[in-house]
Amino acid sequence: MAISSLYYSTNPIHARRLGAISGLGAEERHGPLAGILGFGAGHLFHSLHQGLAWSMLALVLLHLAGVLVESRLQRENLPLAMITGFKPLREGEAAADSRSRAGLALLMAVAMLLFGAWWLQGYFTQTAERPYLPFAGRALAQDPLWQEECGACHLAYHPSLLPGRSWQRLLENQAAHFGEDLVLDADTVRRLKGYALRHAAERTATEAAWKILHRLPAESTPQRITETPYWKDKHGAIADAVWRQPQVNGRYNCDACHLDAEQGWFEDGAMRIPGGKTAGAISLAPYRLISSAAPGIHQQGSIPGVTR
CATH class of the missing domain: 1.20.58 (Methane Monooxygenase Hydroxylase; Chain G, domain 1)
Incomplete structure (x- = not known):
């Protein structure tokens, strides 16, 4: 058997x-x-x-x-x-010489331990200021104007997190942006819209973009990332107490848990829930990657829309 x-x-x-x-x-x-x-x-x-x-x-x-x-x-x-x-020998059975096998087993055990230590070394050496990211995604196109205008109030969400039709509606209605007038001139709106449409979910090859887009009904034009079915499915089990934590401060604050949110990667290995089981021994504040070309280097950043 x-x-x-x-x-x-x-x-x-x-x-x-x-x-x-x-x-x-x-x-x-x-x-x-x-x-x-x-x-x-x-x-x-x-x-x-x-x-x-x-x-x-x-x-x-x-x-x-x-x-x-x-x-x-x-x-x-x-x-x-x-x-x-x-194990006990049965009648007629001869004992096997296990000495050579013991040496081989010890060698294999040592090799496995050394490989495991090398593979997991990032988790052993990480600090609160420099958390370990096992994977780094392909660098996505960034736009200084987008970072300046959108990042002035909150995280400058990468356009790949919504379909182009959503960004078009958001920018066309910028005078009534969730109860606020963004006071953007026509040229700024044109440039922001061009960047958003070129790198929206339909045009960006990331896992998050594909899953957001393919879970979204064709007739739907969400104005918030948190309104998309994929986002709701992935975050539905998170308790309200987590969202109310000062380090998180709401559902809009992606970079409180996703260390690579600013880059638009959203890798599984870059997710840490402050105060949660996945955070380990690290007391996590919001982190920002300094450069997509150097994904292992981090610096602490402020919570968008709260401390600015």
């Missing part, structure tokens, strides 16, 4: 690896397949990866059940033998 379960589990393991690599390249734009497959294919591989993960878990449980059944039938403590490496 145990042997057959292990044998049949190899195919899902290999398929799961393929699904993970394909999904990572297509959906996250990382790894050897980055950019080769589209976001639609990435979403498909993501779903396949999840299904295979559950199937592998089922096979693990089946394998454990086989170990227990085999232990009872053979009247041997197989789990203990797996841990200690020793």
